[in-house]
Amino acid sequence: MPVIGFDNDLYSRIQSEHIMERIAKFGKLYLEFGGKLFDDYHASRVLPGFKPDSKITMLKQLRDQTEIVIAINADDIEKNKVRGDIGITYDMDLLRLVDAFTGNGLYVGSVVLTQFNNQPSAVAYEKKLKALGLRTYRHYPIEGYPSNLPLIVSDEGYGRNEYIETSRPLVVVTAPGPGSGKMATCLSQLYHEQKRGIKAGYAKFETFPIWSLPLNHPVNLAYEAATADLRDVNMIDPWHLEAYGKTAVNYNRDVEVFPVLKAIFERIFGASPYQSPTDMGVNMIGSCITDDEVCRRAALQEIIRRYYDALCERRKGNAGEEPIRKIELLMKKAGISVADRPVVAAANVRASETGGPAAAMQLPDGTVITGKTSPLLGASSAMILNALKYLAGIDDSVKLIAPEVIEPIMELKVRYLGNHNPLLHIDEILIALALAANENESARRAYAMLPELRGLEVHSSVILSQVDVGVFKKLGVHLTCEPIYQSKKLYHT
Numbered sequence: 001m002p003v004i005g006f007d008n009d010l011y012s013r014i015q016s017e018h019i020m021e022r023i024a025k026f027g028k029l030y031l032e033f034g035g036k037l038f039d040d041y042h043a044s045r046v047l048p049g050f051k052p053d054s055k056i057t058m059l060k061q062l063r064d065q066t067e068i069v070i071a072i073n074a075d076d077i078e079k080n081k082v083r084g085d086i087g088i089t090y091d092m093d094l095l096r097l098v099d100a101f102t103g104n105g106l107y108v109g110s111v112v113l114t115q116f117n118n119q120p121s122a123v124a125y126e127k128k129l130k131a132l133g134l135r136t137y138r139h140y141p142i143e144g145y146p147s148n149l150p151l152i153v154s155d156e157g158y159g160r161n162e163y164i165e166t167s168r169p170l171v172v173v174t175a176p177g178p179g180s181g182k183m184a185t186c187l188s189q190l191y192h193e194q195k196r197g198i199k200a201g202y203a204k205f206e207t208f209p210i211w212s213l214p215l216n217h218p219v220n221l222a223y224e225a226a227t228a229d230l231r232d233v234n235m236i237d238p239w240h241l242e243a244y245g246k247t248a249v250n251y252n253r254d255v256e257v258f259p260v261l262k263a264i265f266e267r268i269f270g271a272s273p274y275q276s277p278t279d280m281g282v283n284m285i286g287s288c289i290t291d292d293e294v295c296r297r298a299a300l301q302e303i304i305r306r307y308y309d310a311l312c313e314r315r316k317g318n319a320g321e322e323p324i325r326k327i328e329l330l331m332k333k334a335g336i337s338v339a340d341r342p343v344v345a346a347a348n349v350r351a352s353e354t355g356g357p358a359a360a361m362q363l364p365d366g367t368v369i370t371g372k373t374s375p376l377l378g379a380s381s382a383m384i385l386n387a388l389k390y391l392a393g394i395d396d397s398v399k400l401i402a403p404e405v406i407e408p409i410m411e412l413k414v415r416y417l418g419n420h421n422p423l424l425h426i427d428e429i430l431i432a433l434a435l436a437a438n439e440n441e442s443a444r445r446a447y448a449m450l451p452e453l454r455g456l457e458v459h460s461s462v463i464l465s466q467v468d469v470g471v472f473k474k475l476g477v478h479l480t481c482e483p484i485y486q487s488k489k490l491y492h493t
Contacts, residue, residue, distance in 0.1 A: 002048060002364070002454070002455050003048060003291075003294050004048055004049040004290070004291070004294065005047060005048045005049055005289060005290060005291035005292070005293075005294030005295040005298065006047040006048060006049035006050045006288055006289055006290060006291075006295065007049065007288045007290050008049055008050055008051050008054055008288070010287075010288045011050070011054060011058075011284065011285060011287075011288040012054060012057050012058045012061065014284050014287060014288070015058045015282075015283075015284045015285075016058050016059075016061045016062055018282055018284050019031065019058075019062065019170065019203075019205075019282055020062070020065075022201070022203050022282055023065070023169050023170055025201060025273075026199060026200055026201025026273075027169070027198075027199040027200065027201075028169050028170075028171070028193070028198065028199065028200040028201070029169065029170050029171065029200070029201050029202070029203055030171045030173060030186040030189055030190065030200060030201070030202050030203075031170060031171065031172050031173065031186075031202075031203050031204070031205055031282070032173050032182045032183050032186050032202070032203070032204045032205065033055075033172050033173065033174040033182070033205045034182070034204065034205060034206040034207070035206060035207045035208070036055075037055050037056060037059075037097075037174055038052075038053065038055075038056060038097075038100055039052045039053070040052050040053075040054065040055060040207065041473070042208075042222075042226055042302070043207055043208075043285075045298060045301075045302050045305075045478060046218075046219050046222045046295065046298050046299040046302050047219070047285070047289065047295055047298070048294055048295065048298050048455070049290070050285075055205075055207075056100075056104055056106075059104075059106060059172065060104060060105060060106065062170060063105055063106055063107070064168075065168055065169050065170045066106060066107065066168060066170045066171075066172055067107050067108075067109040067166050067167060067168040067170065067171050067172070068101050068106055068107060068108045068109060068171075068172050068174065069108075069109055069110055069111070069112060069164060069166070069171055069172070069173045069174075069185065070094055070097055070098065070108065070110075070111050070112070070173075070174055070175060070176075071111075071112050071114050071173060071174070071175045071180045071181045071182050071185045072090055072091065072094050072111065072112075072113060072114065072175060072176060072180055073090075073113075073114050073115050073179060073180045073181055074113045074114065074115050074116045074117065074119045074122035075115050075119065076090045076091075076176075076177075076179070076180065077090065077091050077113075077119065077121050077122045077125050078119040078120070078121045078122060080121075081177070083176060083177055087466070090176040090177060090180075091125050091176075093176040093177075094111065094176050095132075097174070097176065098111075098134065107168070108134070109135065109164075109165075109166055109167070109168075109171075110134065110135040110136065110137060110164055110165070110166075111129055111134050111135070111136050111137070112136070112137045112138070112139055112162075112164060112181075112185055113125075113126060113136060113137070113138050113139065114139045114180060114181030114184060114185060115139070115140070115141050115181060116138040116139060116140055116141075117140070117141060126138075135165070137161075137162040137163075137164050138161070138162050139161040139162065139181065139184070139185060139188060140160055140161060142157045142158075142160075145184075146257065146260045146264075147260065149260070149263055149264065149267060152264065153191060153264055153267040153268060158187065158188040158191035158192070159191065159192070159195075161188045161192075163189070163192040164185075164189055164192075166189075171189070173185050173186050178230065183204075183261075186202050187202065187261075187264055187268075190202055190268050190269075191268055194268050194269065201273060202265075202280070203280055203281070203282045204254075204277075204280045204281050204282070205281070205282055205283055206254075206281060206283060207283060207285055208220065208222075208223035208226075209223045209224075209234045209249045209250065209251055210249065210283070210285055210286040211237070211248045211249050211250060211278050211281060211283070211286065212248070212249075212286035212287070213249060213286055214249070215234055215235070215236060215249050216333060216334075217296070217299075218295075218296045218297075218299035218300050218303070218334055219295055219296070219299040220234050220249060221234075221299065221303060221330050221333065221334055222299040222300075222302040222303050222306070223251075224326070224330055225302065225303045225306035225307070225326075225327045225330050226302075226306055228306065228310060228322075228323035228326040228327050228330075229310075229319060229322075229323045231322075231326075232251050232252060232253065233251060233252040234249055234250075234251050234252075235249070235250065235251065235252055235255060236248070236249065236250075237249065237250040237255060237276050237277055237278045238255065239255070239258055239275060239276035239277060239278075240275070240276035240277070240278040240279070242276075243275035243276055243279075244275070244276075248276070248278040250276075250277050250278055254277040254280075255277055257277075258276065258277045261274075261277075261280075262274070300334055300336050300340065301340075301341065301457065301478070303327065303330055303331055303334060303336065304331070304336060304337075304338060304340065304341045304480070305341075305478060305479075305480050306327055307324070307327045307328070307331060307338070308338075308459075308480035308481060308482075308483070309480070310323040310324045310327055311324060311482075311483040312463055312481055312483045314483065315463065315483035315484070315485070316463075341457065341459065341480070342360075342362055342368055342457075343360040343361060343362050343368060343457050343458060343459035343480075344360075344459045344480070346360035346362075346368045346370055346459070347359050347360035347370065347459040347460060347461045347482075348459075348461055348482065350370040350371075350372055350461070351372075351379075351461035351462075354372045354373070356372060356373040356379070357372075357373045357378070357379045357460070357461050357462045357486050358370060358371065358372050358373070358379045358383075358460075358461045359371045359379040359380045359382075359383040359458060359459065359460045359461065360383065360458065360459050361383055361384075361387050361453075361456055361457065361458045361477075362456060362457045362458075363387060363390065363391065363456065364452075364456070367390065369383060369386045369387045369390055370383060370386070371383025371384070371385075371386055373423070376403060376406050376407070376410075376423075377406075377423065377424070377429065378423040378424065378425075378426075378468075379460065379461070379462075380426055380458075380460060380464060380468055380472075381423070381424055381425075381426055381429040383458070384426060384429070384430075384453070385400055385401075385429070385433070385446070387449075387453065387456075388400070388433075388446035388447070388449045388450070388453075389442075389446055391446075391449040391452050392442075392445040392446045392448070392449050393445075394442050394445060394446060398442050400433060400436060400440070400442055400443045400446050401429070401432050401433055401436045401443065402436070405432055405435070405436065406424065406429075406432060409424060409428065409432065410422035410423070410424065425465065425467045425468055425471070426467070426468045426471040426472070427467065427471045430450075430471070433446065433447055434447060450475070453475050453476065453477055454475065454476030454477070455476055455477075455478070456477055456478065457477075457478050457480075458472065458477050458478065458479045458480070459479075459480045459481070459482075460479070460480070460481045460482065461481075461482050461484070462481065462482060462484050462485060462486040463481045463482070463483065463484065463485050463486075464479070464481055
């Protein structure tokens with residue numbers, strides 16, 4: 001059984017209750033949703049027990065009151081900006097989000113193109129959205145934003161934006177990624193609602209940093225590590241401390257922009273409903289931690305994982321030195337090193353012994369299982385089969401998949417499908433295992449252990465293919481890789 005440090009059911013209940021309280025305060029609420037609404041694996045890794053779809057589950061409890069507005073920056077459409085975690089462009093991810101929301105019974109009311117300046121790709125995308133039956137709106141750049149308050153809060157500023165027609169008391173404003181204009185969309189709507197005599201308010205839902213945890217709590221440090229490329233820094237909210245004499249944690253961007261936000265609220269409403277950026281938040285996640293020590297340990301591992309991610313991104317040419325240096329400082333602050341991740345040494349030692357790629361997995365009882373590259377199996381595939389055998393109580397000498405099954409697949413990959421590497425990817429070896437399970441009792445027992453891999457730690461001595469990385473993610477395995485390619489080729493898939 002995995003060790004749990006977070007009460008997901010409690011979170012779902014009290015979070016929805018808190019949002020309803022905020023709606024009641026204003027009558028209508030524009031809720032800026034930061035972070036991932038779907039598949040929040042970061043939160044599930046640092047808060048064991050948190051389910052990746054928790055936020056959607058919570059919103060589904062409010063589905064009758066909820067309307068979704070998705071914001072996308074027109075410049076991001078023009079630049080074909082890509083989401084690094086799933087490898088698709090923002091414009092395609094928006095369509096994925098619409099499908100995901102509607103598939104969960106949530107109403108997507110409209111899409112707003114922010115920073116719209118007649119960019120050709122944005123105009124074409126707008127036509128595509130309309131053809132798909134989605135209502136679209138345009139919000140325009142405002143000169144001097146966010147400091148030119150007289151222009152911003154005027155008919156030539158927010159007033160120039162198209163008013164988004166909404167019909168429900170909770171309007172969730174989300175986006176494919178950061179910089180999409182969610183906050184500006186909310187504030188523009190408040191301006192328009194006020195002119196129409198409609199009472200409406202704004203709140204922000206950010207999972208991290210957790211305002212009620214100490215500044216240097218590992219869970220908050222893990223958030224800094226996760227956003228090292230964005231230069232986010234956790235800090236004590238000075239506005240909250242001044243207003244209430246209480247310490248709360250926020251991050252630099254919200255703290256820096258709050259004076260401007262407060263001034264905008266005052267111009268729209270006559271007075272600001274909030275005295276600090278922490279006031280604006282509705283996140284109750286800190287109240288649902290049931291075992292602080294479990295979450296601390298999980299968060300420390302996440303910091304090390306983020307460190308390896310940054311090393312690999314530099315090796316791939318996607319990032320520079322700054323994220324690495326920042327995470328190294330966070331590791332020093334937390335008093336940890338890569339030596340605190342046992343699978344790292346195990347994989348690298350195995351690779352040194354065999355002279356080829358190797359992988360290691362730590363099982364729930366602390367045992368570390370390794371895998372090496374062989375003529376039939378890649379290191380990761382071998383490691384997974386070895387781990388499944390161990391979990392099922394099968395002797396290591398037992399072959400789960402006969403060579404006569406693997407060899408024809410290898411021949412197919414090279415001779416007919418044009419692959420240079422005949423070794424099977426993890427998904428291919430698991431398909432072979434599933435077929436073997438029909439006739440082989442040992443294979444059947446091993447196959448039944450696949451769910452037990454969720455939450456386990458793995459390290460590879462080389463950078464893995466995107467196919468294998470994706471399979472590990474689907475299995476719920478926490479993977480890190482050495483920033484080394486198996487071959488000296490310039491092109492890697």
